Amino acid sequence: MEFRILGPVHILADGQEDSLSGTKQRTMFAALVMAGGRAVSDEHLGRMLWDSNPPSTAGAQIHTYASRIRRRVGGEVSLVRIRSGYRLLAQHVPCDLTRFGGLSQSGFQALREQRFELASERLREALACWNGEALADVTDHLIDAERPQLDEARLEVLEARIEVDLILGRHRQLISELTGLVSQHPMRERFRALLMTALYRSERQAEAMSLYLDGRRILADELGVSPGQLLARTYEAILSGEVRTVMPHQLAG
Structure with missing residues (x-):
C-alpha cells in the first residue's frame, strides 16, 4: 500500500489505484496524510471541507468520511x-510526500558537502515523486491552505537540481528548461540568475545581460523593488568575468 498526494490524491494497493469516492473524502484523507500521524481536529477538517460555512450535519458527515476511509485502507492502517x-x-505506509521530503534533504546535504553527482541523483529522485499538481481533486479550501508551501518546496528542489547541473557543466542543456521556467516565474530571481549563468557559460553574454535588465524592469513595474542580492551579484559576476568560478548558491550565502 502507498499513499499519494503529490498529484491526484489516491491510495495505491496491490498495483491498483483507488482514488476514493468524492472530493470531500479525498480532502479528508489528504489532510490526515499531511498531518503525519498528528491529530487533526474536527474544526480543522470542517474548514478544509466547507470553509467557514459547515452544514449542521458536518460532524456526522466527517464521521461518515472516516468510516469510508477505514474501509479503503483496510486493516493495515488505523484511523482512530x-x-x-x-x-x-500510517507511518509504516510509503507516501510520496514523505519520500519527497527525505530525498530532498539528502540532496541538499550532498550539495552542501559538494558531492554533486549524488546531489543530482537525489534531487532528481525527489522531483520524480510528483505526478502533476499536488492535491489534485480536493476542495479549494485545502488547496489554498496547503498547496502553496508544497509548490514552494518543489521549486526549491528544482532550483537546487539545476544549480547542481550547472556545477557539473551542463549549462548548454539547461538553457531551454530555464527559459521556460523564467517565463513561468518571471519574478523568481533564482531561476533568472541560473539562466544568466547558463547563458554566460554558453558564450551568450549579451543575452545574459538582457535577461538581467528585463528582470530589473519587471521587478520595478510589478513590485516597485530593485533586484535582490542574488540577481545583482550574478550580474556583477558576469560583468567582471567571475561567473565561471562563482555559483548562485555561493553568492546567496
Whole structure:
C-alpha cells in the first residue's frame, strides 16, 4: 500500500489505484496524510471541507468520511478517533510526500558537502515523486491552505537540481528548461540568475545581460523593488568575468 498526494490524491494497493469516492473524502484523507500521524481536529477538517460555512450535519458527515476511509485502507492502517478529531496511524505506509521530503534533504546535504553527482541523483529522485499538481481533486479550501508551501518546496528542489547541473557543466542543456521556467516565474530571481549563468557559460553574454535588465524592469513595474542580492551579484559576476568560478548558491550565502 502507498499513499499519494503529490498529484491526484489516491491510495495505491496491490498495483491498483483507488482514488476514493468524492472530493470531500479525498480532502479528508489528504489532510490526515499531511498531518503525519498528528491529530487533526474536527474544526480543522470542517474548514478544509466547507470553509467557514459547515452544514449542521458536518460532524456526522466527517464521521461518515472516516468510516469510508477505514474501509479503503483496510486493516493495515488505523484511523482512530481522538477527542474531537482523528489520527491516521500510517507511518509504516510509503507516501510520496514523505519520500519527497527525505530525498530532498539528502540532496541538499550532498550539495552542501559538494558531492554533486549524488546531489543530482537525489534531487532528481525527489522531483520524480510528483505526478502533476499536488492535491489534485480536493476542495479549494485545502488547496489554498496547503498547496502553496508544497509548490514552494518543489521549486526549491528544482532550483537546487539545476544549480547542481550547472556545477557539473551542463549549462548548454539547461538553457531551454530555464527559459521556460523564467517565463513561468518571471519574478523568481533564482531561476533568472541560473539562466544568466547558463547563458554566460554558453558564450551568450549579451543575452545574459538582457535577461538581467528585463528582470530589473519587471521587478520595478510589478513590485516597485530593485533586484535582490542574488540577481545583482550574478550580474556583477558576469560583468567582471567571475561567473565561471562563482555559483548562485555561493553568492546567496
